[in-house]
Amino acid sequence: xxxxxxxxxxxxxxxxxxxxxxxxxxxxxxxxxxxxxxxxxxxxxxxxxxxxxxxxxxxxxxxxxxxxxxxxxxxxxxxxxxxxxxxxxxxxxxxxxxxxxxxxxxxxxxxxxxxxxxxxxxxxxxxxxxxxxxxxxxxxxxxxxxxxxxxxxxxxxxxxxxxxxxxxxxxxxxxxxxxxxxxxxxxxxxxxxxxxxxxxxxxxxxxxxxxxxxxxxxxxxxxxxxxxxxxxxxxxxxxxxxxxxxxxxxxxxxxxxxxxxxxxxxxxxxxxxxxxxxxxxxxxxxxxxxxxxxxxxxxxxxxxxxxxxxxxxxxxxxxxxxxxxxxxxxxxxxxxxxxxxxxx
Amino acid sequence: xxxxxxxxxxxxxxxxxxxxxxxxxxxxxxxxxxxxxxxxxxxxxxxxxxxxxxxxxxxxxxxxxxxxxxxxxxxxxxxxxxxxxxxxxxxxxxxxxxxxxxxxxxxxxxxxxxxxxxxxxxxxxxxx
Amino acid sequence: xxxxxxxxxxxxxxxxxxxxxxxxxxxxxxxxxxxxxxxxxxxxxxxxxxxxxxxxxxxxxxxxxxxxxxxxxxxxxxxxxxxxxxxxxxxxxxxxxxxxxxxxxxxxxxxxxxxxxxxxxxxxxxxxxxxxxxxxxxxxxxxxxxxxxxxxxxxxxxxxxxxxxxxxx
Numbered sequence: 001x002x003x004x005x006x007x008x009x010x011x012x013x014x015x016x017x018x019x020x021x022x023x024x025x026x027x028x029x030x031x032x033x034x035x036x037x038x039x040x041x042x043x044x045x046x047x048x049x050x051x052x053x054x055x056x057x058x059x060x061x062x063x064x065x066x067x068x069x070x071x072x073x074x075x076x077x078x079x080x081x082x083x084x085x086x087x088x089x090x091x092x093x094x095x096x097x098x099x100x101x102x103x104x105x106x107x108x109x110x111x112x113x114x115x116x117x118x119x120x121x122x123x124x125x126x127x128x129x130x131x132x133x134x135x136x137x138x139x140x141x142x143x144x145x146x147x148x149x150x151x152x153x154x155x156x157x158x159x160x161x162x163x164x165x166x167x168x169x170x171x172x173x174x175x176x177x178x179x180x181x182x183x184x185x186x187x188x189x190x191x192x193x194x195x196x197x198x199x200x201x202x203x204x205x206x207x208x209x210x211x212x213x214x215x216x217x218x219x220x221x222x223x224x225x226x227x228x229x230x231x232x233x234x235x236x237x238x239x240x241x242x243x244x245x246x247x248x249x250x251x252x253x254x255x256x257x258x259x260x261x262x263x264x265x266x267x268x269x270x271x272x273x274x275x276x277x278x279x280x281x282x283x284x285x286x287x288x289x290x291x292x293x294x295x296x297x298x299x300x301x302x303x304x305x306x307x308x309x310x311x312x313x314x315x316x317x318x319x320x321x322x323x324x325x326x327x328x329x330x331x332x333x334x335x336x337x338x339x340x341x342x343x344x
Numbered sequence: 345x346x347x348x349x350x351x352x353x354x355x356x357x358x359x360x361x362x363x364x365x366x367x368x369x370x371x372x373x374x375x376x377x378x379x380x381x382x383x384x385x386x387x388x389x390x391x392x393x394x395x396x397x398x399x400x401x402x403x404x405x406x407x408x409x410x411x412x413x414x415x416x417x418x419x420x421x422x423x424x425x426x427x428x429x430x431x432x433x434x435x436x437x438x439x440x441x442x443x444x445x446x447x448x449x450x451x452x453x454x455x456x457x458x459x460x461x462x463x464x465x466x467x468x469x470x471x472x
Numbered sequence: 473x474x475x476x477x478x479x480x481x482x483x484x485x486x487x488x489x490x491x492x493x494x495x496x497x498x499x500x501x502x503x504x505x506x507x508x509x510x511x512x513x514x515x516x517x518x519x520x521x522x523x524x525x526x527x528x529x530x531x532x533x534x535x536x537x538x539x540x541x542x543x544x545x546x547x548x549x550x551x552x553x554x555x556x557x558x559x560x561x562x563x564x565x566x567x568x569x570x571x572x573x574x575x576x577x578x579x580x581x582x583x584x585x586x587x588x589x590x591x592x593x594x595x596x597x598x599x600x601x602x603x604x605x606x607x608x609x610x611x612x613x614x615x616x617x618x619x620x621x622x623x624x625x626x627x628x629x630x631x632x633x634x635x636x637x638x639x640x641x
Binding site: 002003004005007008009010011012014015016018019022023038039042045083084085121122123126128131142143144145146147148188189191192324331333334336338340 | 478479480481482483484485486488489490492493495496500513516517520521524525527528531533534535560561563564565566569
């Protein structure tokens with residue numbers, strides 16, 4: 001009996017071995033796990049290009065390292081109503097490798113169950129302008145989105161404004177005024193709006209020679225004493241300007257940058273002893289600073305350039321309105337670009 | 345055959361269990377290949393860009409509502425959107441507006457949009 | 473000593489082996505391998521790309537001007553439209569893609585209440601023997617008839633549908 005048992009069992013085992021050796025052939029179809037990669041890449045592409053991120057206001061890109069945990073989702077769109085239009089400040093914050101690390105990208109943009117490798121590239125005008133991630137392997141999931149990038153506006157005050165902004169009896173104070181009620185006009189679409197709360201305010205005064213007091217031929221420059229910020233709330237019963245408390249003496253490039261002349265080093269807003277200005281002044285006020293000023297959508301923000309010379313060497317005066325007038329503020333065109341997301 | 349000898353049935357039972365295991369494995373593998381496929385088909389099927397485009401077209405209509413100075417032009421405009429949508433996009437579209445109301449200082453009219461392409465329905469009331 | 477009561481085990485073994493082999497054969501012969509084309513993923517990528525490009529062409533770069541797409545349709549500018557559309561589609565970070573397109577404009581003839589269309593960009597020599605094409609559309613509001621197009625009903629403010637076929641050659 002046992003011999004027949006062995007014979008039967010042997011036939012069974014032989015058949016089992018043949019079947020088990022065929023099973024790896026069944027799993028051949030599973031090598032196309034790359035099918036999942038395209039879906040993840042598509043979803044990440046949608047989050048980056050069509051979503052402004054979360055939190056929307058205050059914007060996620062204004063969080064510093066200490067508050068990075070408050071960011072829940074990274075999105076680059078200007079707003080929910082303007083998909084495919086990216087905000088340049090969000091783009092700069094997203095591609096900042098020193099702020100975000102791999103885990104952050106996976107947690108805040110990719111949202112996958114397994115740790116995917118990624119590569120994000122943004123190109124515009126035929127050239128690659130931003131990239132983060134690893135080198136592309138032979139096979140990966142991919143999506144390409146065509147976008148337009150919104151750059152911040154610049155107020156350029158050059159020599160052509162000299163007739164307007166000079167007066168013999170000047171008080172040596174030049175004001176750039178931002179009326180938030182006018183700037184945040186809801187009839188202007190978010191893609192074309194100037195929003196100092198989310199974009200930097202850029203004021204550049206050039207051809208300063210036109211603003212010097214020409215009655216004294218020896219005058220070649222004027223002394224900039226300080227740049228101060230003032231705010232007013234027009235909805236109050238007696239509106240008046242109050243100076244905003246701010247660390248004017250400290251140079252903090254996360255809050256503002258002030259360059260004078262051809263000097264490579266930035267200045268503080270109240271440099272000791274004043275600075276001689278002969279050619280140009282360039283001030284960029286970043287949204288992180290504007291958020292410290294506690295302004296609301298009706299406020300008026302003044303940026304006052306004070307020159308202090310006795311006798312006065314410049315006769316610059318007047319108020320330059322930072323508004324939608326094309327001569328006052330240059331708004332750059334939307335720049336076409338391509339965002340590529342690769343996931344593997 | 346007074347009593348059937350059932351001693352060896354366990355071998356057949358093992359064979360049967362292996363066969364069932366193979367069927368189960370095949371089922372799992374078959375379903376796994378569909379993961380990416382149904383995602384892509386789901387994306388193709390949902391008319392996200394169509395609905396966004398339609399909303400933008402309707403808003404442009406209401407932007408030029410005042411300039412279309414007779415009702416015949418307005419009616420033809422609406423008829424364009426409805427007929428072309430039905431014929432080329434296979435979607436039934438209906439939209440109408442109410443009287444302008446004051447919304448936080450601006451006069452906006454409530455617009456009701458209905459969209460149905462047989463698979464997805466979209467209904468919205470928006471102030472514009 | 474030799475009897476046939478143990479034949480049972482042999483028969484059981486053979487039967488079990490036959491069942492397993494039969495199952496394995498059935499399972500392997502029914503497993504289907506999906507090609508990427510079956511999964512519609514390239515179609516999805518192309519459709520999203522085409523919709524993006526039409527939407528971006530319909531967004532003016534500065535506030536208050538006409539968009540590029542509107543200028544091309546109003547002027548019936550076939551070369552300009554094709555040039556800008558393919559320029560956006562084929563742009564990549566490194567290198568360029570190889571996509572082709574054709575376009576036509578669908579309008580409603582109010583006098584006969586029919587839906588008609590006219591070609592805006594004709595297909596090129598990759599029209600035959602190509603992969604399946606994807607259709608993307610965009611609504612276009614016109615103040616009158618596009619210039620140079622014959623056979624339309626009298627000029628009136630109208631809405632047309634720009635349809636673009638996009639394929640990879």
